[in-house]
Amino acid sequence: MVTIALAKGRLADEAVELFQKSGILCNKPDDFSRKLIFHSEDGSIRFILVKPSDVPTYVEYGAADAGIAGKDTLLEEGRAIYEMLDLGFGKCRMVVAGFPEKKDIWITNAHTRVATKYPNITRSYFSRQGESVEIIRLNGSVELGPLIGLSDVIVDIVESGRTLRENGLVVLEEICPISARLVVNRVSLKVKDRELRSIMDKIQKVLEEQNNG
Ligand code: PRP
Numbered sequence: 001m002v003t004i005a006l007a008k009g010r011l012a013d014e015a016v017e018l019f020q021k022s023g024i025l026c027n028k029p030d031d032f033s034r035k036l037i038f039h040s041e042d043g044s045i046r047f048i049l050v051k052p053s054d055v056p057t058y059v060e061y062g063a064a065d066a067g068i069a070g071k072d073t074l075l076e077e078g079r080a081i082y083e084m085l086d087l088g089f090g091k092c093r094m095v096v097a098g099f100p101e102k103k104d105i106w107i108t109n110a111h112t113r114v115a116t117k118y119p120n121i122t123r124s125y126f127s128r129q130g131e132s133v134e135i136i137r138l139n140g141s142v143e144l145g146p147l148i149g150l151s152d153v154i155v156d157i158v159e160s161g162r163t164l165r166e167n168g169l170v171v172l173e174e175i176c177p178i179s180a181r182l183v184v185n186r187v188s189l190k191v192k193d194r195e196l197r198s199i200m201d202k203i204q205k206v207l208e209e210q211n212n213g
Pocket of ligand 1: 140142156158159160161
């Protein structure tokens with residue numbers, strides 16, 4: 001049996017839809033949001049629903065053979081796992097955002113504070129830029145940072161742009177594009193090669209049909 005970890009929340013719905021289109025799942029499992037384990041119809045695949053940031057952990061330790069997670073989570077967690085497929089959904093951008101009047105001048109601050117749910121991505125981005133900043137780790141509603149003076153800017157994902165807009169913030173710099181990825185455990189890729197390749201082939205076929213359609 002192959003175990004696949006899905007990120008609870010936004011990505012899980014689209015992941016399940018992809019497995020349905022691939023013929024791996026026939027129906028959306030009953031009580032999808034609460035049940036943490038469910039199986040494919042033929043019983044060959046076990047799906048587990050985990051917190052998004054835990055997907056790479058389950059996959060690295062082999063508790064899951066594969067997983068679906070956002071590129072943001074993969075970059076932040078930095079786990080030793082193989083990234084096999086870009087699934088094309090969950091598209092958004094990792095950006096630096098702040099007040100529009102800060103555009104072009106914010107980084108010249110002697111002491112710039114950055115609020116974020118992604119401290120590792122933030123640290124690595126600013127160190128590549130040769131900038132030294134103070135990182136303030138938050139767990140959500142990061143946009144509040146500049147609004148109430150906790151930070152000068154934020155590093156966060158932007159999807160529709162609505163949260164930034166409604167809070168008077170703008171994108172100051174683009175860090176990287178984000179989308180959902182299929183990741184695989186390094187040992188499982190050898191030991192369960194046939195099963196995993198068959199799953200990936202089915203998914204790849206759906207992705208190709210979507211790209212051509
Ligand atoms: C994410 C992200 C932004 C928002 C972006 O937050 O951190 O706040 O979505 O989406 P938008 O560009 O479509 O408005 P999430 O909804 O995960 O909630 P959180 O802030 O509590 O983490």
